[in-house]
Amino acid sequence: MVWSLKKILKLKDIVISLFDIQLGNGRGILFWYDPWFENLHIVLKAEFGGVRIRRDFLNSSVRDIRDGDYNTLLRGILEGVRILSFMQTIHFNDNIDSWVWKVERDVKFNSNLAWESIRERGNDVGWTHVVWSSNIIPRQQFVLWLLFRKRLSTRDRLKRFMDIPDSKCLLCGDNEETMDHLFSGCPFTLELWRRIIKAMELAFFPSDWIDIKEMAILKVKVYHIWMERNSRVFTRVRGGVDDVWNNIKFDCNSLVRTWRRISKNEQN
Ligand SMILES: [Zn+2]
Incomplete structure (x- = not known):
């Protein structure tokens, strides 16, 4: 029933x-x-x-x-x-x-x-399994879910609801803050991608690393970029690329340790 x-x-x-x-x-x-x-x-x-x-x-x-x-x-x-x-x-x-x-x-x-x-519509929701996987740190699920639904309150979206004095990106201060810019076009984000790609080439991972990458890198990165952006809006605290990178590494390591029995060597 x-x-x-x-x-x-x-x-x-x-x-x-x-x-x-x-x-x-x-x-x-x-x-x-x-x-x-x-x-x-x-x-x-x-x-x-x-x-x-x-x-x-x-x-x-x-x-x-x-x-x-x-x-x-x-x-x-x-x-x-x-x-x-x-x-x-x-x-x-x-x-x-x-x-x-x-x-x-x-x-x-x-x-x-x-x-x-x-x-x-069926094709559009292909991301649901990624977001609601049990392998994701829960506080990050919500941000991701909003992202995939295009509902994060980025400044271009806020403009539709209210007058805001400035719609510039808080991370680079240059372009309008849209979701596409924040997560793929912004120089701040691009530098994080560069570091992630570099770090992955150095490390040896089991063949199912694809899963780990999908779960950890994408989600953790999205979350930390959004948190850095919010910190700049709400507290005026500005972290640099290095701070965000350290947070990503920390969370990825915790995830990897939780999911897989990988030798210390490989984790490093
Ligand atoms: Zn930017």
Whole structure:
């Protein structure tokens, strides 16, 4: 019974991906459950950590939240404050909220387009096994999960919610802070990649090192870059490439030791 219910809920997600939501009066769209913001959920319950959300609050429509009925909880998280100010910029009208087929051709539902749309979605979630593997340090899972869902609050994203004086990258101070820049284009990050690649060539690892690399290097690196960036935002403490590199090495070593029985020699 539980199993078939899960199946049905999964289907619901697929069906939702075939629609675009158009806001009217905001009373027919569920704030928490419907992907009404750029085809995504604007905020996920997981972003509240362990805070319990009241059932009546969970059933709020977009309009309820905008009218301020239940929004104290949202003020408790950083993202929530931004969401609330973003909500103030939404213009509702008198029409009812509607779901529009995304997969239309000649004003008719098109099954080919629908299939293509579902198939792409399947490919998109290929990263889930990487994120939710039990081999990852848990505090890093959440950052990764946000990264893969493109939900990290990078400054280019923040700009959509609020006026910020500066959208430059905090690590190099040069380019706009987008996720692509932060994790693959930034000189700070590129220097870390260079060190990682160099370190790997020097070391001998068992053939399943691919797994370790995938789990440890990618995840640990992403996490530490994001933490360094946050430290610069929130505490003004600036670590250099060396500090971040040392943290990565430390965490990778702990992971390697936990997962595999590797001789001391090989670990070094
Ligand atoms: Zn940068």
